[in-house]
Amino acid sequence: MPLSEENESVRESEVMKNKDGGMMGSSLSAKHVVKYTDTGFVPTALEIASGETVTFVNESGSDMWIASGTHPAHEILPEFDQMKGTPKGSAYSFTFIRVGTWKFHDHFNPSANGTVTVK
Numbered sequence: 001m002p003l004s005e006e007n008e009s010v011r012e013s014e015v016m017k018n019k020d021g022g023m024m025g026s027s028l029s030a031k032h033v034v035k036y037t038d039t040g041f042v043p044t045a046l047e048i049a050s051g052e053t054v055t056f057v058n059e060s061g062s063d064m065w066i067a068s069g070t071h072p073a074h075e076i077l078p079e080f081d082q083m084k085g086t087p088k089g090s091a092y093s094f095t096f097i098r099v100g101t102w103k104f105h106d107h108f109n110p111s112a113n114g115t116v117t118v119k
């Protein structure tokens with residue numbers, strides 16, 4: 001089975017900067033999306049600004065439980081934790097405030113993981 005996992009860095013965050021007056025109130029737009037697939041997260045690493053929201057979309061065939069590292073304690077950013085599993089088609093959004101590099105994973109399948117860097 002050819003597993004061509006070429007995660008070329010997808011840098012949507014660089015392209016979509018539109019913060020200048022802050023008058024649009026567009027906090028609901030899903031600017032940063034991470035898909036959870038049967039082969040893992042896509043992309044596995046992304047970079048955002050503090051105050052931005054990342055939406056994790058479950059496109060896998062299994063339940064998804066997003067949580068911060070380190071499995072199983074999730075202590076690096078405890079509030080970044082879905083706290084439950086949700087099925088295919090569901091989504092979990094989290095707004096990152098704290099600057100840092102935050103590892104995340106699927107709590108059901110911790111080998112599926114990635115990193116959000118907040119600047």
Ligand SMILES: [Cu+2]
Pocket residue numbers: 067070071072073074105106107108110
């Ligand atoms: Cu976990």
